[in-house]
Amino acid sequence: MTSTVAYLGPAGTFTEAALVAFGEMGAVNDIEKLPVNSPSEAFKAVREGRAEFACVAIENSVDGAVTNTFDAFTEGEPLQVYREVDLEVAFAIMVKKGLKLADVSTIATHPVAYQQVRGWLAENIPDVKFQPASSNGAAAEAVAHGEVDAAAAPERAAEIFGLDVLASSVADVKGATTRFVLVGKPGxxxxxxxxxxxxxxxxxxxxxxxxxxxxxxxxxxxxxxxxxxxxxxxxxxxxxxxxxxxxxxxxxxxxxxxxxxxxxxxxxxxxxxxxxxxxxxxxxxxxxxxxxxxxxxxxxxxxx
The missing domain is CATH 3.30.70.260 (ACT domain)
Structure with missing residues (x-):
């Protein structure tokens, strides 16, 4: 039986990688992905019956609690966590093909991700301007559309959106981990x-x-x-x-x-x-x- 799972999209986010991990551990089977723009939207999809589950980040070892997720738990009818998974998080710096690091003046990523790469940015692109994105995948998509010069996102996002990777395994704190949870209606x-x-x-x-x-x-x-x-x-x-x-x-x-x-x-x-x-x-x-x-x-x- 197919299960629709809402997650922070688009494709190429760490949340999507967590959703794949939940599938591999058997927590949910035959997944139909429903990309959304926030934990609140993911929870709303479950509450309204458009999705059986939501996959969201809840905490990371560098920046602490993902407050949007905590708030979403109390925005409506009760929801329940059924599984959790921890993923080690490192980023790739990606640009449109042919662009060099010296050409980068703006970079987009999720605000939580920015806290995990700002040291690297200060050392390698000190004058770059940060533009917050709803997700790391959305940041990569913005690069593909020419809205921003670079993105800090999972390396898979570069493959999805046809971008060049200028730096891999970028993380101010090596071994940084984010915890994701699989949430559904009470049971x-x-x-x-x-x-x-x-x-x-x-x-x-x-x-x-x-x-x-x-x-x-x-x-x-x-x-x-x-x-x-x-x-x-x-x-x-x-x-x-x-x-x-x-x-x-x-x-x-x-x-x-x-x-x-x-x-x-x-x-x-x-x-x-x-x-x-x-x-x-x-x-x-x-x-x-x-x-x-x-x-x-x-x-x-x-x-x-």
Missing amino acids: KPTPRTGNDRTSVVFTVPHEPGSLASILQEFAYHHVDMLRIESRPTRKKFGTYNFFIDLAGHIEDEPLSEALRALWLRTDNLRFIGSRPSADQSGPKLDTTEFDEATAWVAKVREGH
């Missing part, structure tokens, strides 16, 4: 693997210590918090959505108990998903002590 979470990540988003009451008391629940239940981000709710000044990643799966009792406590303490708690962690060396949830405590309670209840 049964991806099965537990023992090395999983769970995400939620919530707001908190404006009361002293409200966030601190919520975070303490993770310590009580021995659940490792992997990340916390805050984004404005866009409803009232000074109110924020808190996004949290946790080590473990919703089927793990310590984590589910912690989330039950969150439901009692937070406003607008939304489950974003449990899925296998792309970080194979990251923290894992150890349920040994919790299991022993549960067994002890069971014995007491039975009179042993």
